[in-house]
Every structure is written in C-alpha cells, then in structure tokens.
Amino acid sequence: MCRTYNGSDINAEEGTNPQTKDGRGNICPVTIIMPTLAMEADRDVDKFMELLDKKIGEAKDMLIERYNYICSQSPESAKFMYENGLMLGYDGKTVESAMKHGTLALGQIGLAETLQILIGKDHTTPEGMELAKRIEQLFKDRCAEFKKKYKLNIGVYYTPAENLCYTAMKKFKAQYGEIENVSDRDYFTNSIHVPVWKKVSPFEKIDIESQLTGYSNAGCITYVELDSGVQNNLEALEELVNYAMDKDIPYFALNVPNDTCLDCGYTDEFNDECPMCHSEHIQQLRRVTG
Numbered sequence: 063m064c065r066t067y068n069g070s071d072i073n074a075e076e077g078t079n080p081q082t083k084d085g086r087g088n089i090c091p092v093t094i095i096m097p098t099l100a101m102e103a104d105r106d107v108d109k110f111m112e113l114l115d116k117k118i119g120e121a122k123d124m125l126i127e128r129y130n131y132i133c134s135q136s137p138e139s140a141k142f143m144y145e146n147g148l149m150l151g152y153d154g155k156t157v158e159s160a161m162k163h164g165t166l167a168l169g170q171i172g173l174a175e176t177l178q179i180l181i182g183k184d185h186t187t188p189e190g191m192e193l194a195k196r197i198e199q200l201f202k203d204r205c206a207e208f209k210k211k212y213k214l215n216i217g218v219y220y221t222p223a224e225n226l227c228y229t230a231m232k233k234f235k236a237q238y239g240e241i242e243n244v245s246d247r248d249y250f251t252n253s254i255h256v257p258v259w260k261k262v263s264p265f266e267k268i269d270i271e272s273q274l275t276g277y278s279n280a281g282c283i284t285y286v287e288l289d290s291g292v293q294n295n296l297e298a299l300e301e302l303v304n305y306a307m308d309k310d311i312p313y314f315a316l317n318v319p320n321d322t323c324l325d326c327g328y329t330d331e332f333n334d335e336c337p338m339c340h341s342e343h344i345q346q347l348r349r350v351t352g
C-alpha cells in the first residue's frame with residue numbers, strides 16, 4: 063500500500079541501520095472497526111476503552127498467526143523475489159529470515175464516527191480531540207509492548223480501507239440502523255481522517271490530523287481536496303505543502319480536479335460534459351499523490 067511506513071526494525075542485524083526502508087514492507091494489515099465497538103460498549107467511554115484494549119490484543123494474535131503462516135511457506139513460492147535481493151535479510155533458506163524485518167500493521171477505521179457515538183462530537187472539537195488522543199495512545203502503547211515482547215515490528219496503522227469503508231458500514235447499518243452523523247452515509251471515515259463532508263479549510267484539516275499522525279508508525283496519509291481554482295495558483299499549492307511539512311505530516315497528498323475532454327482536448331473541472339463541444343467522452347482525474 064502506498065501509505066506503508068516502516069519504523070525502526072527490531073530485528074535489524076548488528077551493524078546495520080534499523081531505519082532502513084529498502085527491502086521491507088507491510089506484511090499483513092488487520093483493521094479494527096471501532097464504531098462497532100463503540101456500540102457494543104453502549105456508548106460508554108470507559109467500557110469502550112476496555113473493549114478496544116481487548117480487540118487490539120486479538121488483532122495482534124491474528125497478525126502473528128498470519129505471520130507464522132507466511133513464514134511456514136517455502137521461498138520457492140516466490141523464487142524471483144527471494145533470489146534477486148528484493149527482500150532485506152533473506153538467508154537463502156527461510157522466508158522468515160526476510161519477513162522478520164517487515165511490519166505487522168495493526169489498523170483502525172472510523173475514528174470520527176466512533177467519537178460521535180461515544181460523546182456526540184468528533185475530533186474537530188477539543189473534547190473529541192482529547193478522546194481521540196486517548197484512543198491513539200492506547201494503540202501506540204500496546205503496539206510498543208507487543209513489538210518488544212514478540213520481537214516483531216508490530217505498529218499502529220491508519221488503514222486506507224478503500225473497500226472496507228463500505229462493507230463495514232453495510233454490516234453496521236444492518237445491525238444498528240441509521241444513526242445521525244454515524245451511519246447516515248454509505249461509508250465510514252478512513253482511519254483518523256476528518257470526515258469528507260465536514261466544512262474545514264485545507265489548513266484546518268492539516269492542523270487536526272497532524273495532531274494524530276505521530277501516534278502511527280506503520281503508515282498514514284493526510285490529503286486535502288482542492289477545487290479547480292488552485293490550478294493557476296502555484297503559490298497556494300506550495301504554501302499548503304510547506305504548511306503540511308512544518309506540521310510534521312509524514313505523507314501528504316493533494317487532490318486536484320482535472321477533467322479532459324477526449325474529443326476536443328479541453329481541460330478544466332467540468333465533470334460530465336465538455337463546455338466547449340458538449341462531448342460526454344470525459345477523462346476525470348482527482349488525485350495527485352506521492
């Protein structure tokens with residue numbers, strides 16, 4: 063996944079840099095659907111924290127089970143990968159010799175909706191942010207403990223959840239129905255993101271999310287959606303990028319609309335129909351990342 067981040071390698075060979083990124087990656091993410099836990103806790107914050115703690119332990123068990131299964135495979139299963147120096151640490155014998163340098167990503171989805179369920183407001187408010195930090199601190203503390211105890215790179219992951227956003231919501235709705243600002247849409251909010259329907263400026267979005275990205279050491283992303291006006295305003299783009307860097311955002315992306323008429327070549331933001339030749343043969347781009 064593009065947002066994968068590999069923190070310090072607890073299994074780095076002596077004399078090598080534990081921050082090495084090449085040849086390492088996320089091995090297998092597991093994602094905790096937090097809004098469901100908030101409902102199971104009857105909207106009680108302390109009960110939720112207890113349940114979450116238990117769930118984080120279960121997620122760790124699942125990660126280790128998958129890790130062991132992967133390590134039990136023969137290197138022959140991906141010969142090219144192991145024999146061409148693509149995997150850090152491979153000893154020519156076991157998959158584990160390479161896998162132990164990767165990251166076991168312990169992920170989460172729907173912080174915004176979870177906070178709505180628990181206290182009726184999300185982390186765009188000071189009270190919501192306070193509880194958000196408590197939740198993320200628990201993830202961070204537990205992952206640090208597991209990393210030491212199991213000598214594996216278990217880390218906090220802000221899951222992209224491209225499909226899970228929808229499938230998790232479908233199941234949630236079937237069980238709990240429609241709840242205002244929680245399940246009155248088709249998807250849960252990605253990881254710790256500010257909900258896309260919240261009216262905040264790009265700078266405010268960076269201010270809010272940058273307070274939480276530091277808890278994650280297995281990957282996260284912050285992106286902002288811009289309108290077409292920015293196309294001719296490179297200074298504004300540069301200001302945004304600098305602002306995100308100053309706030310220590312590890313991975314920042316900008317979404318800029320770019321519609322191209324495939325018949326006459328006209329480019330702007332116009333969605334379904336070309337304003338010049340009225341063609342409906344349109345290519346739409348929204349994401350510039352990296």
Ligand SMILES: [Zn+2]
Pocket residue numbers: 323324325326327328336337338339340341
């Ligand atoms: Zn056209």
